Each structure stands twice: as structure tokens, then as C-alpha cells.
Amino acid sequence: MTPAAALLEVKDLRVEFPTRRGTLVAVDGISFAIAPGEVLGVVGESGAGKSLTGMAVIRLLEPPGRIAGGEVRLEGERIDNLPPDQLRRIRGRRIGAIFQDPLTSLNPLYTVGEQIVQTILTHLQVSPQEARERALGLLREVGIPAPESRIDHYPHQFSGGMRQRVVIALALCAEPRLIIADEPTTALDVSIQAQIIQLLKRLAREHGTAVMLITHDMGVIAETADRVAVMYAGRIAEIGPVREVIHAPRHPYTVGLMGSIPKLGAGMGKRHMRLAQIEGAMPRLNAIPPGCSFNPRCPRRMERCMRERPALVTAGTNQTACWLYE
Amino acid sequence: MSDALLKLQEVGRDFDVSRPWLNRVLEGLPRQRLRAVDSVSLDVRRGETIALVGESGCGKSTVARLIVGLWQPSRGRIEFDGVEISNPATRAATSQVRRRMQMIFQDPYASLNPRWRVREVVAEPLRVLGLASDEAAIDRRVAELLRQVGLAAEDAEKYPHEFSGGQRQRISIARALSANPEFLVCDEPTSALDVSVQAQILNLMTDLQEKLGLTYLFISHNLAVVSHIADRIGVMYLGRLVEVAPAEDLFSRPQHPYTRMLLDAVPDLEMSGKQRTPVAGEVPNPLSPPSGCAFHPRCPHANDRCRMKRPASVVSGTATVACHAVQEGRI
């Protein structure tokens, strides 16, 4: 992808947490780009730095976390060094965010209509009547039944799935160019998950919105994303078209990850079939090994992996950070 | 069935979710009861893995807690190896039976006392149940248990916060095993873990089952995980057991409309291009469950009978299904 076509471009992003026992590097020089209308999945296990990457893009890192290097460009314009007031205009207007817990994303003291209308009025030059019309249209679009009566309800009067729809409506209301969705379906039951995934996918397609979908669930990625970045210990291990990453993973970590996911019906008839497993656990941030951070767990480790850190190289349709493909 | 290790007969459990007495009097509200588990009958055979699946609030975790005695059933009877264990009056007499079942919990961060060393955590059942003669014997047994779950004997001196989530779950398993149980109730043991760690724990549980001849009741919301580990699967909806079937049959020939819906909603990792069929609606409020069959508002096959009369569980092929449409041959 050429940088000109990218809606969001992240280059060498580095997020650090200074602590009294030294600086922890939580996101270590990652680069990726998202095109308009594209859904980029960011997948990884807890502690891989995927949520922090999303938070760094909209600059919502909890202190003492801070961006320690790199660039974030939205439609070609650098946003990682903007002063806070300009950044606030971008958040909500050009970047929308959806978080895991729909309850804490909504203010319990206001009706959902008030919250959506207020957000629209903050970002768009419309009259209050137009804003309310728009809010109604959005609620209808995200699939809330009888929006005319539901618009004056409070968040607690909605069920979990409906609440997440309201959060999506809120994220969409200023027609942002980019949506960052951090585990949007994790708190929901499977039957609701499917509904929300369909909704996100349709909205991205119809509005040409770019989506950064952060999740630990490969199944959600498989159904929603166009491309996927697999993160491990603060770095991108592999990035490529979702079909390729799932069916022909290159990096040994991705291979192990795909093998360890139980697949419906795969063990059928063979009672107690063992899953492929990756030994050990992801290193803590204060104990990331030198060289390739995956090397202690890697079945194909070479001498070089323990000394030199691999950069992303092209391997077929994917890019992967592994010396096997040098 | 003579080889049933555990028998649940028409087990039910209500929770009093009323407002405080003063509010009820002032606001004129009635007492409110939540029927968390409603007439669940189930046999668990020796040596098998039976799984209970369902969405949040379906009562599967309540069933687990009723079995191990954390809660008392409001109705019905639970038997373990032929001894009734659901009667609180005979609790003391059944403690010898009870110790033969143990439980593994969901949250590896809450299931270990943060102030205890691993040695004390794993040794607690040994001490309480008097299974070790002296400190040296406890040390030996703890070291053996830790090695059995894939940890090192030296880990006994550490505190829980020094371990990752997966390692903590191993410690929980070691604690459960230290009572020499035959039957393990596992309440979502891997749903708080990352997938690569989940694979480790599932494999460990499979190995332990073969080595120790354990029987598992496995509670999960993840059908893919269940398809890997279970011999038989029970599907729960709003406190009721709607279908019980051998795992293979449940996945190849699901009968109850809710089971079909759950299977359709599983993300498609193979990317076969199959579209998920999103289901209309959500689980209703359990405080006021629908009349008749609890699933009828979301069911594409519902008719008047489904709205009026609650279906009984009836054997259908290899499965037991509670559905009028299946029984009438409509689907």
C-alpha cells in the first residue's frame, strides 16, 4: 500500500512506561497502514500491546504511559504531536472509538439521545432539530428497534447488545474517517457477537470508514477483517491479508497460535485430540529476551534469533519478522 | 443407568432478588424470585467428560455450584455414587463423599489467596482433610502435585502474583487434585486465558483424565472448546436443559432450534464463506421468563403450543431434547 492511499499510517510507533525499576517498552517500533474502507484486525494475546497501540493512535494512553517515538498520520497529517485542544477536535470528529464494555462508554446520567445529539452538535454545524433527526437515523441504522421511543431512554434501560449498538452509533455520529474498536464483542454472548460483527462490517463498507479492530479472538478477525496484524510482546510478528495469515501463516508464533485454537468439529470422532500448543508464556515487559522476542518458545529457533532482532520482511503475500524468511 | 457417578433429578434453584424489606413495604413491591436453574435432570457417567454450554445467565455455573455444595438446591435431588448429597441435614455424613469431587474456577487471579505461598495453597486440602501425616509428607505430596501439572517443585515457595494466568490455573488444578478426587467440576477453566495458554490447559486436563481416570463436568460458553474436550454436551437456556447429546451428534445433527442457533453463531475460522446467521433478539429477562417454551420468542418454528405449554425432555435418537417441534416432527 502506498502511503498516499493510506487513511491511517503508523510508523515506528513506540510506547513506554517509565517505572522506578527502569523503562518498560510496551509497543516497540510498529508500523502499519489502513486504507479507507478497510478493516485491519490487530490480534494478539493479553500483554501483546494491541490495546495500547489503539490508545496511542487516539492519544488516550493512561499516564505514565507515553508515546516515545514514531509518527501517527491521519489522512497524511501528523496527529501524534498535536496540542490537546486540536486533538480533541479530531477525536470523535475524525476518529471514533468503541471499547469493550458498553456500560462504561456511556454516561449513565443522560439519555442516549442527549449523548448522541450533544456529540453531533460538538462536531458538526447543524441545528438541534437536525442533530436529533440524525441521531434517530443512526439508531435505526445500527438496528435499534423503535428508535423514536428508545432515543429518550437511559443506558441502563438497554440490554448489553443494544448498548453496544448505541456505542457504535455514538462513535459514528460525526461520520469519522477511522474507527478504533477495542474488543467490541468480547463482553457479549456469541449470538449477539455475530450481530455486532455484521453491523461493523456493513458500516465500514457503506461509509468507506477505515476500522482498526483490536481483539484476541481470531474468529472475529476471520469474519470481519481484510488484513490482520499479529502482535507479540509489543511488536508485529506478521501482517498480511487475513485469509493468508489464517490458512498459510509464516511466523512460527502465528503457526502455533492458529494450531492452538480449538476448531468446531475438528476433534470430532477422535476423542481427546490434543491441540497444538506453544510452550511457556509471553514474556513480561521487564523480561523481553534479546533478539527475536519469541525465541525462547520457538520450535524453529536458530542461533541468530537469540542475538539479532528480525525486521518485517516480505514472505509471499505477508510480511513477517522472522529470520526464516530472510 | 447404573454407571452414573452423579445424578441430578429435577434440580432447581431460586434466588431471592427482592429489594430490601423496607423498600418493599414503602414501594409496595412483591418479593421477587429468580429461577436460575429449573428442573434440570442429568446423569454423569464415570470416566466421561460432560459439558454444559449456554450464554451468560443460562444457569450453567449455578448447576456447577449446586453440585459441589456451594449452594443448596431449592428443589430436586443430587446423588453422588448413590449417596444423596443435596440434603443439608445430612451434610456432615456426606462429607466423605463430597471430598471425592473438587472444583476448578474461572478466574486464575481470584482463585488463589494472594497472601499464601503456593505450598500452602496446594497443601490446604491435605491439611483440612487430614491426607498427610506430617510436614515432610506434605512437602513430598505438594512437589509431586506441582510436577504433575507441569510446574517445578521449587515453585512451592513462591507467591501467586509471581505466576502468569496459565500457571495459576495449573496451581488451581494441583490444589483440586490434592484431595484425590474422582470428579472435577470445571467452571469455565480456560475462558480467562489466552488461546495458546488455553491449549496448554486443555491438553493438561486431557492427560490428567487419562492418567487418573477422572470424570469432568466442563462448563463453558465456547462451543469450539467444548467440541474438543467433551464426550457429551448439554445445552442450557434460561435455566433449563434444552438438549443433551453425544458431542459428535450435537455438532453434526443439532436438534433443538437453540442449539442450531448457537452453532450458527460460532465464528467461522475456516473462512469457507459461510455467513453467520445472526439471530434476532436477545436472551429475555430471567425475572420474567416467557411462557411455555422459554425459547419461543426467538424461535423460527414456534407455534401456539410452544407459547402455551412447556416441552418435556424426550429421547430423540441419541439425544434428549425439550422441543415440541422436534417431538411433532415439524423440524
Added chain:
Amino acid sequence: MRSALARFWDHDLAYSFRRSPVTVAAAVMTLLCVAAAVLAPWLAPSNPFDAAALSLDSAFLPPAWTAEGRAAHLLGTDDQGRDVLSTIMYGARISLAVGLAAVVFAMALGVVLGLAAGYFGGSLDALIMRVADVQLSFPAILIALLINGVARVALPQQMHDAMVLYVMVIAIGLSKWVDFARTVRGSTLVEKNKEYVQAARVIGRHPFAIMLRHVLPNAMGPVLVIATINIGIAIITEATLSFLGVGVPPTKPSLGTLIRVGNDFLFSGEWWITVFPGIALVVLVLSVNLLGDWLRDALNPKLR
């Protein structure tokens, strides 16, 4: 091998302590006050309660740095010729002892009741918490006054003087247990639903063993914070009662008694008799409260 001392020094709590100069100053002040009080018989310039050493000649002497002051009485003397510095040191002894004992009493009562209410729930919980609600609707001072009054009527005069300190401790302690009970009940409700407690129940452990070994140690963190903050409040309550004249008698004065006695002379120009005990009280309570605030912040993971 790292010594226990080195580990303690490296602990997060010790670290946050070192990083806060105000806290270090408060700790030093507290230590000085406690040392001065505990070691009063050895450090004080004179024993103010030794009737033989008192002479009315030396009454109403101003502080040493004023024109009429004497070097032997740094902070001057009171109406009976007692050295003010010495009475403050002896008074702080009584104030601290009553404050500490009252908090320990309140803590013991509150922790036991809160633990029982939280763990067993139901009607026991309702009973304990309603009693607590009723108790809270009376100001602490009023409760202490009430108990103190009852004790005065019930006990004969000569016994009363001997018992007065215990009555004070019970009176102040009874007015403070609710804080502890509520906090412990809250953390008990959280802890008892955690899975490690359920695991102990599945093993078949006795409820009392679970409360003692599992729930209590994990519910104690906030209790220590409340205890520290309450020491300051208890000292103030004791001083207030003594100031009102229902507390410790002038023969064995606490800081509050000293302030009351000196108050009578404030407008006749002998300001030092009441001002210096007052400053001592403020410094002591402020230091203890600053320590309590720091402990609360340091133990609260959300603020870290």
C-alpha cells in the same frame, strides 16, 4: 542473599514513603511526639505531679525568652507553678494512650462485627448494620458524653477517678467502631465471593477458619488506613471531652485538660498556659493524619 531490611527498603510502600517529603516530616514529628510522651519521666525538666516540688512562687511564669521568664521553665509555668513543657509531655502521654487504646478497642469490635455481618449476611448482617446506622445518627461526642455520664453515676467517686481512663477508652471506642465494621463488611463481601474462598468451602473448611485464614488477612489493608486516621480523631475527641470537663481530671491532665485549664487564663494575659498545649495537640494530630493520608494513597492501587 538480600536481607529482610533491604527487601523492606525496596518495597513499593517504602519507596512511596521516601518519595514524599511531607510524609517523612510527618513521620519524624510523630516519632518525636511519641518519644517525648513515652520517655516523659526521663526527659521532662520536672515532674509536674510531684506535689512536693511545686511552689506557688513560681506560678504564672512566662516562657523563657520573655523578660520575666526563667531558663528552668522553657515554656513557662501554669497557675500552680507546674512547668508547662513537662505537663505537655506528661499530657501527651495520656492523650496518646487513650487515643491508641480507643482505636484498638474500636478496631477489634468493628472488625469482628463487620466480618460476621459480611460473611454470614442475612438477619445478623441486617441487625449489626441497623445498629450501626442508629449509632451513626448520633454525633461521636454525644455518645462519648452519654457513656461517660452513665459511668459517673454508676461508679462511686473514688472508683471513678481510677476508672476514668478506661471509661474514656470505651466511650471513644464505641463511637468509632462503625467505620471499621462498615469497611470490613464491604471488603468481606468482596472477598467471600472470590473463588479462593469458594475453593476453601468446597474442601469443606469450617466457616470460622475461612474467615480467619482467608477473608480477614485480605480485608485488613483498608482497616489499617482507617485505624491511622482514627488515631488523630480519637485524640481530638478525648481532648474535646476533657476540654468540656467530662474527661480526664486536672490531677492527671491530658492535652485537652491542659487546654481547658489554661483557657481560664487566656484573657488575663497568661496565654502560654493554653497556647502551647494547643500547638502540641495540633502538631501531634496533624502528623498522624498526614501519615494516614499517605498510607491511604499508597495502599490504593487506583491512585498509584
